[in-house]
Amino acid sequence: MRYSIYSILLVILLQLLWVAAESNGWESSGSWHRRALKVSAGFPVRCASYTLVHTTGDVPPNYPERSQWLPGLHLAPVMAVLDALAAVAAFFGFRWFLRFEAGRIVCVGFVLGLVAGVLDSLSTIQSWRPFSVWIVAPLLILGLPAIVCFLTRHSRSVWLPLLALAVAVLVMPWMAARLEYFRPDYGFSFAASFSITWSPSAEEMLFLPLAAIAVLSIPVLLMRWFIPLFRKYEAVA
Numbered sequence: 001m002r003y004s005i006y007s008i009l010l011v012i013l014l015q016l017l018w019v020a021a022e023s024n025g026w027e028s029s030g031s032w033h034r035r036a037l038k039v040s041a042g043f044p045v046r047c048a049s050y051t052l053v054h055t056t057g058d059v060p061p062n063y064p065e066r067s068q069w070l071p072g073l074h075l076a077p078v079m080a081v082l083d084a085l086a087a088v089a090a091f092f093g094f095r096w097f098l099r100f101e102a103g104r105i106v107c108v109g110f111v112l113g114l115v116a117g118v119l120d121s122l123s124t125i126q127s128w129r130p131f132s133v134w135i136v137a138p139l140l141i142l143g144l145p146a147i148v149c150f151l152t153r154h155s156r157s158v159w160l161p162l163l164a165l166a167v168a169v170l171v172m173p174w175m176a177a178r179l180e181y182f183r184p185d186y187g188f189s190f191a192a193s194f195s196i197t198w199s200p201s202a203e204e205m206l207f208l209p210l211a212a213i214a215v216l217s218i219p220v221l222l223m224r225w226f227i228p229l230f231r232k233y234e235a236v237a
């Protein structure tokens with residue numbers, strides 16, 4: 001029963017990670033302006049979306065509406081069925097995965113990555129700088145390895161904390177980028193003058209996290225070696 005509840009929560013978090021924000025705008029020589037904001041959801045394909053449209057000026061009656069930016073709630077039935085099947089498969093996959101210690105460690109890293117992504121997105125808010133950087137940076141550089149070591153203190157192997165760290169760091173930029181796209185300074189506003197679409201890059205989502213994993217592995221290993229609390233089942237020197 002406990003694993004079933006955990007699996008449901010993990011499926012919900014996985015769905016939240018796939019919520020995306022987009023915006024687009026059209027204008028004609030300053031006589032009229034139309035802007036649309038859209039939020040889409042669904043894993044692994046977006047089956048539902050909600051769009052808000054704001055118009056200033058007189059739009060020509062023969063102006064063609066773009067189907068993907070029509071206002072209101074839109075649901076793709078075929079995609080919804082695929083997402084429902086994927087959610088059921090993810091539930092049973094998580095439930096089976098949680099039976100193993102390595103699987104539980106991966107799930108811990110996944111949740112930590114989501115929390116770290118929220119903190120990372122807060123540190124990039126321009127109006128909060130430089131205080132947010134001085135607060136969030138130590139939390140990520142020192143706090144994340146410490147939390148990883150604390151949550152994996154029951155494991156006998158040193159590789160499991162590194163596995164949790166790797167999963168957390170790989171998930172973090174995805175969560176941070178998703179949240180950043182909801183901010184007005186990233187274009188998600190009726191007053192913005194540019195459009196945004198979800199376009200992840202390999203450098204930000206893969207190469208930089210791999211470098212961060214290599215750097216953050218050092219404090220994890222040091223904490224695991226020198227702090228007895230973090231190696232509960234290992235022989236303490």
